[in-house]
Amino acid sequence: MYPDKANSLAAVFSSLALAAEKQQKYELSEEYARRSSGYIEDIEGETQSLEYLRDQILEDLSEGIPKANQESIDAGDRGGQRAMKWAEKVSKIQKSLIDRYIKKGSEAIGDQSVFVCQSCGFIFIGSEAPEICPVCKVPSLKFRKIA
Amino acid sequence: MYASRNIRLCTKDCLCLMVCPTGATNTENGQIDRETCISGCRRCVDACPSHAIYLVLDDYPDPPQKPASVVESMLALLDRKADQEAVVRAMLKADDGSDSQLTQLLKALENSLRVVSEDCAREAGYMHPEASATKALEAELGG
Numbered sequence: 001m002y003p004d005k006a007n008s009l010a011a012v013f014s015s016l017a018l019a020a021e022k023q024q025k026y027e028l029s030e031e032y033a034r035r036s037s038g039y040i041e042d043i044e045g046e047t048q049s050l051e052y053l054r055d056q057i058l059e060d061l062s063e064g065i066p067k068a069n070q071e072s073i074d075a076g077d078r079g080g081q082r083a084m085k086w087a088e089k090v091s092k093i094q095k096s097l098i099d100r101y102i103k104k105g106s107e108a109i110g111d112q113s114v115f116v117c118q119s120c121g122f123i124f125i126g127s128e129a130p131e132i133c134p135v136c137k138v139p140s141l142k143f144r145k146i147a
Numbered sequence: 148m149y150a151s152r153n154i155r156l157c158t159k160d161c162l163c164l165m166v167c168p169t170g171a172t173n174t175e176n177g178q179i180d181r182e183t184c185i186s187g188c189r190r191c192v193d194a195c196p197s198h199a200i201y202l203v204l205d206d207y208p209d210p211p212q213k214p215a216s217v218v219e220s221m222l223a224l225l226d227r228k229a230d231q232e233a234v235v236r237a238m239l240k241a242d243d244g245s246d247s248q249l250t251q252l253l254k255a256l257e258n259s260l261r262v263v264s265e266d267c268a269r270e271a272g273y274m275h276p277e278a279s280a281t282k283a284l285e286a287e288l289g290g
Binding site: 001002003005007008009010011012014015016018019020023024025028032040045046047048052053056057059060064065067068071072074075077079080083086087090091093094097098101105106107108109114116117118119120121122123141144146147 | 248273
């Protein structure tokens with residue numbers, strides 16, 4: 001049982017690049033990062049509507065995330081349960097932001113900035129990144145400002 | 148197991164310089180010299196009042212094996228999140244930039260979906276380079 005799609009392998013290897021960097025294996029980290037972008041170049045995603053994207057996220061909230069959470073509970077896997085709790089909260093934010101754009105269009109963000117937590121994926125709209133991520137509790141330095 | 152300095156926490160108290168038997172902590176680049184650092188010595192780790200020095204393992208332990216049911220459901224979610232990211236990437240490619248708020252939203256979603264995918268990958272067993280799942284995957288992919 002392996003991840004075998006190019007899209008998924010890109011994420012597996014970008015995650016390994018981060019892990020290698022934390023271990024200060026910088027050359028290995030760069031190699032993983034190169035491999036990750038290689039998979040990205042391989043594939044062509046198809047453009048869809050924002051509504052389509054929102055419905056995909058909603059489907060995960062009602063199926064994929066609860067399923068993986070239940071399997072983690074049954075296996076006594078706390079890491080898996082933690083990941084699914086974050087995935088649930090982050091997916092709800094993604095969904096509500098898409099809804100906000102569908103409703104308000106180019107007024108959705110106003111003159112605020114957009115920040116993404118690099119630890120859990122939480123998206124925040126405001127003038128500055130929150131001091132502590134409300135989902136995973138990391139400090140503001142883990143937020144990336146979207147240019 | 149060698150020492151490493153987190154320069155975000157370092158407040159230049161320089162006690163590490165005084166206790167280091169080899170001078171490995173005294174470098175120009177702010178990092179500790181791995182060549183001269185004595186494995187497991189940890190004098191600088193204990194001396195630092197800012198907790199800015201820690202030991203890095205040579206080999207990280209293999210994370211516990213997960214049952215197939217967990218791996219399968221994490222990989223299924225990874226596939227979906229990665230596909231959603233690819234859709235967003237295609238939308239960004241097609242985006243003419245006429246609405247900067249849409250561009251920002253798409254970029255944020257692309258980043259956020261990737262972070263969630265990476266978490267699923269880790270929870271499916273691909274925790275770090277030394278994990279047996281990672282080694283098996285690399286063997287499978289050839290290289």
